[in-house]
Amino acid sequence: MKILAVVVTFAVVILCPIFCAMAGEMIGEEAEQLFSSWVTSTGGTLINFEDAYTGALLDDEYALEGVTFKSIRDPDGTTMKVPKPVVVVTYGGSQEISGVPSWGSGSDGRVAYEILFTDPQKWVGVVRHWNNYYTITNFYNAQGSLVYSFQYMQEPGFSRMFLGYLVEESDTSQWISRIECDGIILDESRQVGYSDNLYLSLFNIINH
Numbered sequence: 001m002k003i004l005a006v007v008v009t010f011a012v013v014i015l016c017p018i019f020c021a022m023a024g025e026m027i028g029e030e031a032e033q034l035f036s037s038w039v040t041s042t043g044g045t046l047i048n049f050e051d052a053y054t055g056a057l058l059d060d061e062y063a064l065e066g067v068t069f070k071s072i073r074d075p076d077g078t079t080m081k082v083p084k085p086v087v088v089v090t091y092g093g094s095q096e097i098s099g100v101p102s103w104g105s106g107s108d109g110r111v112a113y114e115i116l117f118t119d120p121q122k123w124v125g126v127v128r129h130w131n132n133y134y135t136i137t138n139f140y141n142a143q144g145s146l147v148y149s150f151q152y153m154q155e156p157g158f159s160r161m162f163l164g165y166l167v168e169e170s171d172t173s174q175w176i177s178r179i180e181c182d183g184i185i186l187d188e189s190r191q192v193g194y195s196d197n198l199y200l201s202l203f204n205i206i207n208h
Contacts, residue, residue: 044201075110120175125164128192133157
């Protein structure tokens with residue numbers, strides 16, 4: 001069975017099945033299995049946050065792995081004057097990350113947040129955990145251009161969805177530099193949700 005989603009790639013809207021070609025957007029369980037195998041076979045990093053305790057605030061704690069985090073927008077969409085960290089939550093039996101509002105230090109699933117890579121990455125992926133009918137996940141390259149945007153456009157959405165992107169070009173300015181986790185406005189607040197299983201790598205896929 002194929003699942004259709006609205007995908008934006010360089011501002012072109014297309015329909016994409018849950019498992020796409022081996023370049024560009026890669027979505028769903030099979031794609032995550034591939035990313036997991038690539039971490040072992042080609043070199044890469046998987047951060048699943050299981051080493052972090054519930055309530056831990058994260059900004060540069062994973063800097064040695066090449067990634068930092070920050071909360072950027074409050075539930076009403078207001079951009080924070082001073083970004084906050086993200087916070088670790090236990091959700092669905094695993095440790096995941098959530099945005100933190102400007103006025104506190106606890107989890108708020110309505111707060112937008114960013115995953116930033118110290119060096120642009122050849123391939124990246126993340127599990128988004130919420131109703132994906134409401135969540136929006138944006139991938140940006142090193143030039144700051146939107147490369148890929150995902151929102152599942154059928155209700156009800158999936159509560160867990162892996163979203164990955166593999167860059168074909170060798171030009172590192174086209175590689176992924178950040179992921180923005182956001183959501184649509186519902187009842188005057190955003191529906192952003194949590195994230196888990198972050199994959200990142202600088203290496204080419206063997207036998208790709």
